[in-house]
Amino acid sequence: MSTEELLALIRTGIADVTGRPAPALDIDTGIEALGLDSLQTLELVSWAEERLAIRVPDEELATVRSIGDLTGALSARLPGEPR
């Protein structure tokens, strides 16, 4: 899955979690700048994990500060992706 495809998926996830349309994203976008608190961030990760059939280790969840952190954590668990 390309970074662009992951960003599109995450935008859908943000809209699902917050109930608002998600703004444009890039890997430098901060999670807090999107208005997501830590619980909504966890909801977003869970939402993405379910759709990608993967699980990010709990200790990595605490380090997710930006969209790039999130795409990195997700893509590292996708089959065929470099780790």
Next chain:
Amino acid sequence: MSDKAEVAVSYDVDNEFFRLWLDRRMNYTCAVFDDTDDLDAAQVAKLDVLYRYGHVRPDSRVLDIGCGWGANLEYLAVDRGVREAHGITLSEAQHAEIVRRNLPGVTASCVDYRDYVPPVRFDTIMSICMIEHVCTPQQARAGEAVARYRDYFRRAWEWSRPGAHFALQCILRNRAPRLAADIREIGWVTYQIFPGGITPRMEDIVQAVNPYWEIVEVRTRREDYRRTCEHWRSRLRGHADEIRRRWGDHLLADYDRYLTACIRAFEMHYQSLAQWSLRRIDEI
């Protein structure tokens, strides 16, 4: 650190409200059900464990950081004959209850632990489910948790004598929930019932005790805390009519929701509990 107003939300509801559904001495922390299903006996069993973990003797000077309504102080003074026990709480209501109990050899300060200036050094430090107030959710998210906890362990080191022990009990943030409903309930408890606090992860504590304290023994008690919360909820519901009459429907509903969320959290491994026996590292 939870501030005074946040602590008041958690503990200053009304002492008579908590007295209705906690055990006789008002322990508001996990009990130990190894040999009993009785809440009062299980709370004494918990204090027995921590007394042993803290290597307390009758002639010990003991400091209880986050002493609640004085359950452990009363146990030390009355059941164990400890001659000097001092408690710190930031809750005015809890402090008033300790003063009311008028326990022999027991003193208490209503103070933020960071502002506490001990008159003596202590042989044993005890702290039962207070460290959950040391770091805010925002600080944890910013990666400051270990530094906050290390500062707490440093202060305890400075307040204790060479050779001292530290009996610590704390809830642990364990497996992160993935179900949206569970995430929201835990968030509700975090922000509405215990604002300003967050439970530590075990690895945070393991890192933060260094270089001040050696971990001698640690025991988790997830199931015991689930059972404790079930007892509390059952007793809360058993007093439902009185609680509605005296404090209104909303308080009963909030506390039933909170205890139900806690039972679920312990069942699902979102939360656990640990009891730690720490020994002071005198040369740092």
